[in-house]
Amino acid sequence: MQSITAELVHQTIIRRPAESHKGTYGRLMLIGGNQNYGGAIIMAATAAVLSGAGLVTVATDASNFTSLHAQLPEAMVVDYHQTEFVSQLLKTMDVIVIGPGLGTDQLATHLLSTVLAHVQANQRLVIDGSALTLLATRQQPLPAVPIVVTPHQMEWQRLSGLKIADQTPTANHLAQQRLGVTAVVKAHHTTIYTDDRVWFNPGGTPAMATGGMGDTLAGMIGGFTAQFKDFTNAILSAVYLHSEIADDLAQSRYVVLPHQISAEIPKYMHRYSLN
Numbered sequence: 001m002q003s004i005t006a007e008l009v010h011q012t013i014i015r016r017p018a019e020s021h022k023g024t025y026g027r028l029m030l031i032g033g034n035q036n037y038g039g040a041i042i043m044a045a046t047a048a049v050l051s052g053a054g055l056v057t058v059a060t061d062a063s064n065f066t067s068l069h070a071q072l073p074e075a076m077v078v079d080y081h082q083t084e085f086v087s088q089l090l091k092t093m094d095v096i097v098i099g100p101g102l103g104t105d106q107l108a109t110h111l112l113s114t115v116l117a118h119v120q121a122n123q124r125l126v127i128d129g130s131a132l133t134l135l136a137t138r139q140q141p142l143p144a145v146p147i148v149v150t151p152h153q154m155e156w157q158r159l160s161g162l163k164i165a166d167q168t169p170t171a172n173h174l175a176q177q178r179l180g181v182t183a184v185v186k187a188h189h190t191t192i193y194t195d196d197r198v199w200f201n202p203g204g205t206p207a208m209a210t211g212g213m214g215d216t217l218a219g220m221i222g223g224f225t226a227q228f229k230d231f232t233n234a235i236l237s238a239v240y241l242h243s244e245i246a247d248d249l250a251q252s253r254y255v256v257l258p259h260q261i262s263a264e265i266p267k268y269m270h271r272y273s274l275n
């Protein structure tokens with residue numbers, strides 16, 4: 001098992017080339033946020049925008065549009081009931097994040113199936129939250145595109161079949177190999193499984209134990225994978241920074257809220273991008 005290091009993050013978060021524009025930094029769609037869980041997709045989208053994704057579109061229940069825009073006017077929106085329009089937009093995306101607050105009803109199942117049926121080799125896919133619960137019930141193999149799943153321990157139990165007590169690094173790695181996707185298994189100390197390696201995230205604090213913390217990580221991973229070429233390093237850097245920011249904030253706070261992490265992301269990325 002190898003620890004993610006500040007050096008790896010430093011190498012990943014490069015200084016932006018002057019000759020660039022919003023398209024350079026990735027088109028990202030986040031799909032989620034039903035009538036009950038609008039906050040989840042708002043937190044994920046906020047993290048994605050503050051992580052530097054160039055163009056962010058949120059496919060969500062229309063009841064979330066106003067609250068999303070009140071906090072994040074940078075994001076575009078589409079009603080996720082307009083499934084044909086969502087399908088068309090999906091083709092234009094570099095990264096798709098599906099699951100935060102999606103729920104597990106018929107529409108959610110349909111949206112996940114649509115994404116899995118149409119995702120292309122040049123796109124990257126982040127599967128989180130409810131979409132993982134749905135994925136666990138699917139029989140079909142996953143498409144051969146860069147995919148990262150971000151389960152907490154119960155979601156990982158559903159997806160891998162491993163009971164929480166049996167989720168050892170060796171068992172998790174075997175399960176990851178069966179699934180054939182990168183797996184970020186979230187816990188007090190998160191571990192990340194790629195085809196050839198097991199990574200360990202050194203950061204993390206119980207001050208992070210607030211609903212929305214994982215939604216924020218999913219948005220960060222979306223934002224990082226939209227900008228940084230190396231898929232694995234982009235994921236590892238997002239995981240590292242998410243908990244590093246939390247650890248720093250927790251020096252003077254009993255709890256750290258997801259939006260407080262998002263607010264710090266640009267400062268930390270700036271620091272890591274310096275020589």
Ligand SMILES: NC(=O)C1=CN([C@@H]2O[C@H](COP(=O)(O)OP(=O)(O)OC[C@H]3O[C@@H](n4cnc5c(N)ncnc54)[C@H](OP(=O)(O)O)[C@@H]3O)[C@@H](O)[C@H]2O)[C@@H](O)CC1
Binds near residue numbers: 038153164
């Ligand atoms: N503001 C919003 O809109 C928010 C919306 N959200 C959205 O809600 C959707 C459902 O996601 P979910 O994670 O809340 O529910 P689910 O998948 O049933 O898992 C919970 C079950 O697993 C168990 N458990 C065991 N180990 C665990 C662990 N390490 N970490 C966590 N749980 C662990 C746990 O055990 P217990 O707490 O009872 O001990 C419980 O039995 C999803 O789309 C998400 O994005 C949330 O993000 C919140 C903020």
Ligand SMILES: Nc1ncnc2c1ncn2[C@@H]1O[C@H](COP(=O)(O)OP(=O)(O)O)[C@@H](O)[C@H]1O
Binds near residue numbers: 208211213
């Ligand atoms: N005690 C803890 N120590 C370290 N990290 C934690 C702790 N509790 C929660 N976290 C982190 O918070 C996030 C929780 O993710 P998740 O359960 O998916 O949240 P949500 O779905 O509510 O957004 C993960 O990144 C996890 O590692």
Ligand SMILES: [Mg+2]
Binds near residue numbers: 128129152214215
């Ligand atoms: Mg979650």
